[in-house]
Amino acid sequence: MPLVEKALKDFPEGANSKGLFHLAARFISGAYKILIAKCNPSLLTDPDLDGNTPLHEAAISGHSSMLQDLVKELRGRKVCSNEVNKKNHFGNTPLHLAFQFDHPGIVDLLIKEGADVTIKNNARLTASELGAKLERGESLDILKQEEEERAEAKKEVPNEPPYLREHHHHIPTTFSSNNTIIVTNYRIQPPSHCASRQPNLSLLVFVLNL
Structure with a gap:
């Protein structure tokens, strides 16, 4: 943790293709907590060479606690409120990557946080279509259950004031x-x-x- 704090002082913004958040996500590190508390806000959404933001990287690695805290932090910043649906250079959102790298828990988190299931990547596939292609049965079941719960919640008596x-x-x-x-x-x-x-x-x- 002291090294992380030192890096925050010395890190030349934009000098590296991978930001500190990306490293914390890749190595499933708890250092992200210090980064959220003390880093330059721009690092929260800083993309790497592939266009992956820290949220994308957390979805790739399955770092659920980091992803959840990032979403919470970003929600409080109106300019960053839709980062959960941001595309990388391949058109993949964090939800696409959660399906691709087979992290059902991340799929569940992203759906609950408002991830848009209709977004298509550069291959013209939605996250669920990508999941079906890769046979991610557990993640698809989670998505189906969430959609059924939302449909049930919307049921109301027609035109009832x-x-x-x-x-x-x-x-x-x-x-x-x-x-x-x-x-x-x-x-x-x-x-x-x-x-x-x-x-x-x-x-x-x-x-x-x-």
């Missing part, structure tokens, strides 16, 4: 007076609004006492 979504357990959706339906299937309003329009005063009193 927020008022009823929050209170549907105790407020009826239809009121009628003198055989007249006052909440139609194309416009739903709070019961008190509907009851106030009716000639039957007892209905309004009933609603207000709910």
